[in-house]
Amino acid sequence: MTEREESAVFKRDYSSAPVILKVNHVSKSFKLPTEQATGLKQAVINWTRGIKGFRKLSVLKDIDFEVHQGEFFGIVGRNGGGKSTLLKLISQIYYPETGSISVVGKLVPFIELGVGFNPELTGRENVYLNGALLGFTHEQVDAMYDDIVEFAELEDFMDQKLKNYSSGMQVRLAFSVAIKAQGDILVLDEVLAVGDEAFQRKCSDFFTEIKKDPTKTVILVTHDMGSVKKYCSRAMMISDGEVEAVGDPETVSQQYTLANLAAEQKAEQQRREDRGGYANGLNAQCPILRTVAVSSPVCSGTEPFIFDVEYQYDEPGDFYLAIALHDVRRGGITYDTGAKVIKVKEHGHHTIRFSLPLDAFNNGEFRLITSLRVPIPTNPKGTDAVGVALDENACSFAIRNNRNEDYALLSQRALKIRPVDTGKVDIVDFSSAKTEQRRAL
Secondary structure (H helix, E strand, O other): OOHHHHHHHHOOOOOOOOEEEEEEEEEEEEEEEOOOOOOHHHHHHHHHOOOOOEEEEEEEEEEEEEEEOOOEEEEEOOOOOOHHHHHHHHOOOOOOOEEEEEEOOOEEEEOOOOOOOOOOOEHHHHHHHHHHHOOOOHHHHHHHHHHHHHHHOOHHHOOOEHHHOOHHHHHHHHHHHHHHOOOOEEEEEOOOOOOOHHHHHHHHHHHHHHOOOOOOEEEEEOOOHHHHHHHOOEEEEEEOOEEEEEEOHHHHHHHHHHHHHHHHHHHHHHHHHHHOOOOOOOOOOOOEEEEEEOOOOEEOOOOOEEEEEEEEEOOOOOOEEEEEEEEOOOOOEEEEOOOOOEEOOOOEEEEEEEEEOOOOEOOEEEEEEEEEEEEEOOEEEEEEEEEEOOHHHOEEEEEOOOOOOOOOOEOOOOOOOOOOOOOOOOEEEOOOOEEEOOOOO
16 A cells, blocks of 8 residues: 555544444443451441442543544543543443443443453463354354464464463464454553564554445554554544544544643652752752743754753852753753853843754653752862752753654764765665675676
8 A cells, every 4th residue: 555545544533433432421430449448347337328439430521522433543541530430430440420421332442451361271261261252153263363373473372372372472362362353343551562563564554454444443542652653544532531623633633642741841840849959950059940941842852942941049259051962752961061061151040041952853751850050169161060950940842743653863864874885895785675786897
């Protein structure tokens, strides 16, 4: 399939397709115990005092949405938002308190790895056991068996007991049973990172293929926004048990990223309040030092990222600012200005604006950490940190752009490995994927 054809599949209008899943104003809550009665006497005493012994936790509140046949529908949200509970309601593991859920067709849930597997049975027996738990007959599992084993790449191990499998082999078998089961609706919860790299590539190819089948529908819960944008035709964000947004994957992914950044800033602010006094990394010498985004915290990378550094330093003598760019997801320090590059001229309380070009970077999450430094009298080349802008005083931002890759930090725009023609070896032209044979004269 060409890139244009794949784009057409991604942008296909599913609104005219039949609705195969309808969640109609569904709510769900749980009772959490707060005081346990050790006997009948204590239970009666609690009752007379009006002590219920539990509190009600509302997990889902008036959830309402539809999924059409053929859609690859993503569900995202922060931990504790109600995503997994919603999937268990869809899979009829839980039942809603209010509202209703209607499903058309055979639904195959894959919510927790290895659920329904017995370590004392062989791989072959577990396939049939899991198939039965999913509602398939013995004959139906017979028809699926070869595809399941081939996808899991476990042909030589199916007659061994599951307890002798490695954890990776068990994951591959469980995942293969779920995605190769001949159901109409596949429900997946956080399973795109199973197995080794080769198996993940195979899973990626499978999802790319299943997007082309108008009769197959996938509902995917994940924290990986790259997968949402790559596979999903539509996405929904849940926050605190409510539908926050439903729409195209790019918009929902950006809203999820913003929610994560906001939650991180709120948590860091709470930690500061709990500590009392100065923020983490600051003190009486440097009571104010913060890095603040001027540009949007979710940016495309095509324009420089603009940010301010606010500081207060009243003591005499030279001082400097050092700014380090941290790669949150990949780890490590991507760039550092050096300790004595940015010499500050004005003492007191001031703000300096900076510009950071991002065109060289692929997608990712980054954090700018600023330190205020003074010279070391005994070491002309060295400096000491007086204050460091950490936690809520650091600046976090994300790059999101379809032109970028997600794996490596540097894009092909910034760095490209090119062949060198020595006249004695084959030259591989990466740009055209052609190999030209060269011979020494």
